[in-house]
Amino acid sequence: MNPKAAEKYVLLKPSATHEELADAARLHGWVLHRAGDREAPMRGREEVWATSDSLTAIHYVEDGLTDERYLWVRGANLDQVVTQLRRALLAYDEGELIDLADEEEEHNERVKAIIRVGLVFSRYNGEVLALYRRYLSDKDPLLRQATLFAIGCRALPEARGLVEHVADNDEDAETRAVARRMLAVYPPTSSS
The missing domain is CATH 3.30.310 (TATA-Binding Protein)
Known part of the structure; x- marks a missing residue:
């Protein structure tokens, strides 16, 4: 199980x-x-x-x-x-969190939105992986690092490949280093 x-x-x-x-x-x-x-x-x-x-x-x-x-x-x-x-209690529903992350435009709000997504989703969700992928391709390295933090909150096995891609290919040395540190403790997938 x-x-x-x-x-x-x-x-x-x-x-x-x-x-x-x-x-x-x-x-x-x-x-x-x-x-x-x-x-x-x-x-x-x-x-x-x-x-x-x-x-x-x-x-x-x-x-x-x-x-x-x-x-x-x-x-x-x-x-x-x-x-x-x-x-x-007043709580966000999962769809609302995805929508907020999808719609935010201001940097600080985008950081909050993607971290909120990372805190809540502990199981595979295609929309969440698409958000992670999009945020990881943003021009701002700080937003990409915040997205790595969000991914690390629940360490979804399906997101490991995204972290590996950043570790190998990100244009920013610090962002690559963050991804490499994550991979050192990221649970391996069944195919890793």
Whole structure:
């Protein structure tokens, strides 16, 4: 079984509140198992909740590196739990994230958009790979490096070839170096 098959990521919108998550947890009988440190902003913060049957874990993550907040849901009943979370919290849906990355024109917004895509998509999606490919061919090396970071968030096996191509062919030496460092730790594909 694919280990990523039993997980989903939900990116919270800036207006979503932690209190809404706590309210949803109370409503559905979820139990808080572990709360992280709010005093470590660069490391971020994580809380781990479990459904009452202990079959599904809900990780609330405040990512100190990307400044994004997301939920990592893993275990059984994923669709049911994700639906409950989406009803309780303002969150991006996957299509919205793809559209935003596709439409953004300003550099900083494009960087945010592609990183958001990288945080959420943990399984193959042809539209996402096409976005990665397009962003990796942008003239701006910083955007290409941000795209490599996005790819590295979930290290999709299908995206490894894109990283290999950048490592071998990118016109910018630093971008090639970033890709080579990624490949040193990128999980190999079954054909590698």
